[in-house]
Amino acid sequence: MKKLLVLFLLATSTLFAQNNDAKKLLDEVSAKAKSYDNISIDFKYVLENTEENIKQETKGDVVMQGEKYRLNILGITRIFDGKSIFSISPEDEEITVSKGSDQDESTITPSKMLSFYQDGFTYKMDIIQDVSGRKIQFVKLIPIDSNSEIKNVLLGVDTKTKHIYRLIEVGKNGTKTTLTVNSFKTNETLSKSLFTFDESKYKDYYINKLD
DSSP, X not given: OHHHHHHHHHHHHHHHXXXXXXXXXXXXXXXXXXXXSOEEEEEEEEEEETTTTEEEEEEEEEEEETTEEEEEETTEEEEXXXXXXXXXXXXXXXXXXXXXXXXXXXXXXXXXXXXXXXXXXXXXXXXXXXXXXXXXXXXXXEESOTXXXXXXXXXXXXXXXXXXXXXXXXXXXXXXXXXXXXXXXXXXXXXTTTTOOOGGGGTTSXXXXXX
């Protein structure tokens, strides 16, 4: 009985230390991100669901400044000006406008990418990988809400720069999405209108206002 108690206490203390280390690393990532005026990321995005025989790969880019962002992916430009989201599809010549959708807790959006883990997750240290000479420490996050559509998230952090290198989200429906950062730039000179939707540029487009 005493041996079992000792083993339990050792396991508990190890887990507590891992949680502390994970929280410390994530706090450093968040603090580093908040220290920049803006962040520009080029990334590779992969969506997989083996049961449904789905695999989709694409590249994209996003510029973030505070809560605002401009995302380009799959031929669609998505602008969040802090109040409304504008999804612009040149192929369909359609623009969808919505409010508040960026607060959807089941989705990790660009403006939440560097801070989503601060609420609603438990976390612990996972594997560490060597990627082209860079040490990438992964942290495993599990939603506290049992009704969450997310099963778990693996967040890979460059231990030297404290920048996010890879984000892997596994859904309860078997879908895995992987975002790998190819380029991470900060404090760029941005156009003042970058996060502003100019309706006059899309006179021939159908504008669908959801709210």
